[in-house]
Amino acid sequence: MTDIKRVGVVGCGLMGAGIAEVCARAGVPVTVVERDAEAARAGLLRLTRSLDRAAAHGKLGAERREAAAALITVVDQLEALHDHDLVIEAVAEDQRLKVEVFTRLDALITQDHTLLATNTSAIPVIRLAAATGRPDRVIGLHFFNPVPVLRLVELVPSLLTSPSTTARAEDFVTRTLGKEVVRTRDKAGFVVNALLVPYLLAAIRMVETGSATVEDVDRGMVLGCAHPLGPLALADLIGLDTTRAIAESLYAEFREPQYSPPPLLSRMVEAGLLGRKSGQGFHTYDSQPERERAAPASQR
Numbered sequence: 619m620t621d622i623k624r625v626g627v628v629g630c631g632l633m634g635a636g637i638a639e640v641c642a643r644a645g646v647p648v649t650v651v652e653r654d655a656e657a658a659r660a661g662l663l664r665l666t667r668s669l670d671r672a673a674a675h676g677k678l679g680a681e682r683r684e685a686a687a688a689l690i691t692v693v694d695q696l697e698a699l700h701d702h703d704l705v706i707e708a709v710a711e712d713q714r715l716k717v718e719v720f721t722r723l724d725a726l727i728t729q730d731h732t733l734l735a736t737n738t739s740a741i742p743v744i745r746l747a748a749a750t751g752r753p754d755r756v757i758g759l760h761f762f763n764p765v766p767v768l769r770l771v772e773l774v775p776s777l778l779t780s781p782s783t784t785a786r787a788e789d790f791v792t793r794t795l796g797k798e799v800v801r802t803r804d805k806a807g808f809v810v811n812a813l814l815v816p817y818l819l820a821a822i823r824m825v826e827t828g829s830a831t832v833e834d835v836d837r838g839m840v841l842g843c844a845h846p847l848g849p850l851a852l853a854d855l856i857g858l859d860t861t862r863a864i865a866e867s868l869y870a871e872f873r874e875p876q877y878s879p880p881p882l883l884s885r886m887v888e889a890g891l892l893g894r895k896s897g898q899g900f901h902t903y904d905s906q907p908e909r910e911r912a913a914p915a916s917q918r
């Protein structure tokens with residue numbers, strides 16, 4: 619039986635919201651921390667809408683939806699996590715930002731048994747563990763997007779993670795959350811992104827060099843390989859900023875051209891074309907960005 623009774627999540631974007639949702643749906647109280655009050659409001663809206671979607675699609679009965687919603691708290695103070703048993707960091711893929719979060723968590727957590735996890739896609743876990751005085755209790759738990767739907771979690775112990783931390787984290791993820799794990803060494807990109815990202819970047823290069831249109835690249839992989847999404851639609855779903863950040867970490871680690879972010883990807887990120895989350899990437903999306911929708915009109 620797991621000893622993890624309360625979970626904290628740092629960041630309530632695409633991934634943090636999804637991780638919080640699966641914890642709550644598994645009956646675990648979860649506190650999510652955003653960087654300020656407005657972002658916390660947007661995060662709560664994101665979570666509520668996702669629970670509503672699950673209910674509307676018959677994946678969650680009305681009672682379970684209410685029970686899950688009641689287990690979620692979204693706040694803007696990291697200190698709220700001081701007595702939680704597991705804290706999962708899911709802020710943007712930026713090493714400096716993540717190190718700052720780990721340093722602060724290490725200083726404010728009062729319990730020795732608390733585990734700290736990162737949902738990083740490609741930053742080596744040891745770099746974050748080394749910012750704490752408890753590297754034996756730090757581990758990578760790499761969830762996949764959308765978290766309520768995709769069953770995989772990559773379990774990434776660093777060189778200093780203790781076997782008991784790995785066992786407790788695996789137990790929580792598999793038994794409590796009902797996910798499947800693959801274990802991987804602490805190398806940038808782990809298993810899935812080390813394979814996936816060069817493919818996404820190759821698709822972007824095809825469009826950049828005019829070999830094929832966005833629509834044809836995506837149709838090719840959907841119709842020809844039975845992928846549920848084409849690579850450009852998938853990059854939009856991941857977020858083009860996150861895709862570029864993952865590519866940069868992979869390139870910094872391996873120095874192989876296949877991981878180097880194509881200029882088109884960088885220009886799109888610099889232009890604010892981030893994919894689904896901004897409404898425009900390689901494809902156009904109807905919905906307004908959640909952060910804007912959450913903000914009162916006077917603040918837009």
Ligand SMILES: NC(=O)c1ccc[n+]([C@@H]2O[C@H](COP(=O)([O-])OP(=O)(O)OC[C@H]3O[C@@H](n4cnc5c(N)ncnc54)[C@H](O)[C@@H]3O)[C@@H](O)[C@H]2O)c1
Pocket residue numbers: 628629630631632633634651652653657708709710711712715719737738739740760761762763855856857860864895
């Ligand atoms: N997008 C994906 O498909 C995907 C998949 C697996 C893993 N990841 C990883 O998950 C992490 C988060 O990615 P995302 O796609 O959710 O990004 P995102 O941009 O959607 O969300 C990041 C959130 O972190 C918040 N944040 C920033 N600084 C903060 C702070 N100091 N305290 C609290 N919150 C803060 C931001 O306000 C934002 O809401 C990244 O490390 C990414 O690589 C992403």
